[in-house]
Amino acid sequence: MEIPVMVGAGLIVIGAGIGLGMIGGSAMDAIARQPEATGKIQTAMIIIAALLEGIAFAALFAV
Amino acid sequence: MRKENIFKILLAGLFVLVSLNLNAKEAEEETTGKIDTKTGVKEFLGHHLKDSHYFTFFSDGEKGEHYGFPLPVIIWDGGLKVFLASKFHHGEELVELDGNYYKLYHSKIYKTGAEGIIEYGENGFPTNEKPLDFSITKNVIAMITVAILMFLMFWALAKNYQKRSIPKGFSRVLEPLVIYVRDDIAKPNIGPRYKKYMSFLLTVFFFILILNLLGLTPFGINVTGNIAITLGLALVTFIIVQFSGNKHYWKHIFWMPGVPVPMKIILMPIEVLGMLTKPFALMIRLFANMMAGHVVVMSLLGLIFIFQNWIASPAFFGFTLFISLIELLVAFLQAYIFTLLSALYIGMAVEEHEDHPKDHGEDIPVI
Numbered sequence: 001m002e003i004p005v006m007v008g009a010g011l012i013v014i015g016a017g018i019g020l021g022m023i024g025g026s027a028m029d030a031i032a033r034q035p036e037a038t039g040k041i042q043t044a045m046i047i048i049a050a051l052l053e054g055i056a057f058a059a060l061f062a063v
Numbered sequence: 064m065r066k067e068n069i070f071k072i073l074l075a076g077l078f079v080l081v082s083l084n085l086n087a088k089e090a091e092e093e094t095t096g097k098i099d100t101k102t103g104v105k106e107f108l109g110h111h112l113k114d115s116h117y118f119t120f121f122s123d124g125e126k127g128e129h130y131g132f133p134l135p136v137i138i139w140d141g142g143l144k145v146f147l148a149s150k151f152h153h154g155e156e157l158v159e160l161d162g163n164y165y166k167l168y169h170s171k172i173y174k175t176g177a178e179g180i181i182e183y184g185e186n187g188f189p190t191n192e193k194p195l196d197f198s199i200t201k202n203v204i205a206m207i208t209v210a211i212l213m214f215l216m217f218w219a220l221a222k223n224y225q226k227r228s229i230p231k232g233f234s235r236v237l238e239p240l241v242i243y244v245r246d247d248i249a250k251p252n253i254g255p256r257y258k259k260y261m262s263f264l265l266t267v268f269f270f271i272l273i274l275n276l277l278g279l280t281p282f283g284i285n286v287t288g289n290i291a292i293t294l295g296l297a298l299v300t301f302i303i304v305q306f307s308g309n310k311h312y313w314k315h316i317f318w319m320p321g322v323p324v325p326m327k328i329i330l331m332p333i334e335v336l337g338m339l340t341k342p343f344a345l346m347i348r349l350f351a352n353m354m355a356g357h358v359v360v361m362s363l364l365g366l367i368f369i370f371q372n373w374i375a376s377p378a379f380f381g382f383t384l385f386i387s388l389i390e391l392l393v394a395f396l397q398a399y400i401f402t403l404l405s406a407l408y409i410g411m412a413v414e415e416h417e418d419h420p421k422d423h424g425e426d427i428p429v430i
Contacts, residue, residue, distance in 0.1 A: 043247070047407070050400045054344040057351035 009060060016056035023048050104365030111283050111361055112354065113170045115201045116148035120282070129153065134204065138165070138172060140194035148198075165194070172196055202292065205284040209273045213266075244268050244402060252406040256413050260406070263303060267296060268402040275353060275394035279387060287397070288353035290346065297346035300405045304341075308412040341408055345401060352397050356390045 027045040031038050119131035133149035140163065150158045151167040157179045158165045166175045173181060173191040184190040199207075220237050223230040230238050249257040249264055274286045286292055314320065316334045318327055363383045367376045 039247075043251075043403070046396075046400065047403065050348060050404065051344070053352070054348040057347055057355075060351070 012056055012059045016052060019052045019056075020049060023052065100369050100371075104362075104368060108358065108361045108365065110170075112285055112288065112357060114289060115170055116151070116167065116172075116198060117153070118201055118204060134201065135199050136172070137197040137199065138194040139197060140174065144194075166191075172198075201284060202286045202289060205274065205277055205286045206292075209270060209277065212273065213269055216269075240269075241265060248399070248403050248406050252403065253410040254414060257406075260303070260307075260409050263299075264402050264406055267299070267405060268398050271296070271349065271401055272395065272398035275398060276391075278353060278357065279390055279394065283357075285353070285357050287349055288357050290350045293346045293350040296349070296401070297342040300345060300408065301339075301342035303405075304408045304412045305338075307409060309415065311414065311416065312412045341404075345404055349397055349401055352393060356386075356393055359386050360390065 023045055027041050030041045034041075116136060117129065117131055117133050119129045121131075122129045133147050136144075136146055136148050136150075138144050142161075144160050146158065146160070148167070150156070151165075154167040154169075157175065157177075164175045164177055164179060166173050166179050166181065168181055168189065171193065173189055173193055175181065175191055181189045181191055216233065216237060219232075220230060220234040220241075223234045244265055245257070245261060248268075249261055253260055271287055274284075277284050278287060316338060317331055319330060319334070322330065360383060363379050363386060367379045370376070370379070
């Protein structure tokens with residue numbers, strides 16, 4: 001693997017990490033505000049996380 | 064013998080198999096020498112990720128022996144040809160059938176001349192002709208096993224309900240999972256017409272879940288980390304979504320309401336592309352997650368043999384254990400996500416306007 005490719009892969013992982021952190025953080029906030037909607041929030045969180053992960057993996061495989 | 068005892072013996076057998084497997088790997092590394100350990104680990108990883116014509120439990124590197132059993136090879140090359148993979152002697156020997164020669168090279172069957180020479184193209188890939196391969200490989204064996212297992216499990220569950228309202232034995236484990244798929248995946252995402260799709264969702268959920276869990280056993284059958292299999296699963300979802308799509312679904316793809324005509328023409332190809340990217344994402348997600356998990360676990364195990372000292376080995380053993388536990392979570396999560404997204408896509412296709420009276424009806428204030 002060449003160095004630019006490695007850097008690209010690292011950037012992808014950083015981006016995905018930031019995204020996942022934001023999703024998780026917002027979900028925590030939402031659950032703290034409305035604990036009775038925990039189930040719905042978790043489902044939505046997992047869907048978004050899965051979509052993000054799909055993009056991250058696609059990019060990693062393109063590398 | 065009591066049931067608990069049988070379980071204990073099975074568990075002990077599993078541990079023995081794990082330790083034997085590790086010993087075998089160690090022996091393999093020792094003979095190859097320290098310089099070749101890296102390539103050895105890489106090769107081992109590559110073999111583990113690929114489908115195989117052998118079902119190998121463990122190998123003895125010193126003697127160069129593989130303990131397992133060969134699987135039947137079924138190829139179509141101007142006629143159906145069936146023979147056992149043991150004829151290949153792990154790629155060392157050619158198989159002659161009706162004047163044609165076949166060679167096993169990197170787990171794939173190539174047609175060669177009598178000398179068995181593999182020719183390479185400019186990009187380094189073999190250019191030899193490949194016969195159509197319908198073999199019962201390791202992955203196929205795993206899938207058949209899972210199919211039989213699922214049939215037995217759910218047949219027992221169904222039988223249970225005929226006799227009593229509360230299931231007994233292992234069915235008690237399955238019941239909450241089935242209800243979970245119904246109440247938390249199918250009902251909220253598909254809506255009132257969920258019953259028709261329950262059989263598909265349950266099948267796909269348990270199929271992926273059991274295959275994922277099977278991949279974590281020492282047999283190391285990497286089925287869901289094979290893109291051909293995830294392609295098949297995603298294709299089924301795609302076909303079901305397209306065939307259950309109602310007129311609203313197609314209207315929203317080809318001639319969406321409430322948008323000016325020039326915009327409709329621009330949006331139409333994007334929507335058609337969106338129709339295709341959904342199953343594509345399903346395919347990539349499952350494949351990438353499972354393959355990445357296997358690569359991480361095997362790499363950490365391989366590091367033990369690369370470092371070969373008393374400090375690194377326990378540390379990497381601990382890491383492997385930790386990652387394996389995460390993989391256990393991922394196995395459930397990926398089965399859940401695949402089912403959930405399938406349900407979501409089906410829900411998008413079968414949704415009627417009356418399903419959400421609150422969104423369009425009385426709750427919106429009339430100005």
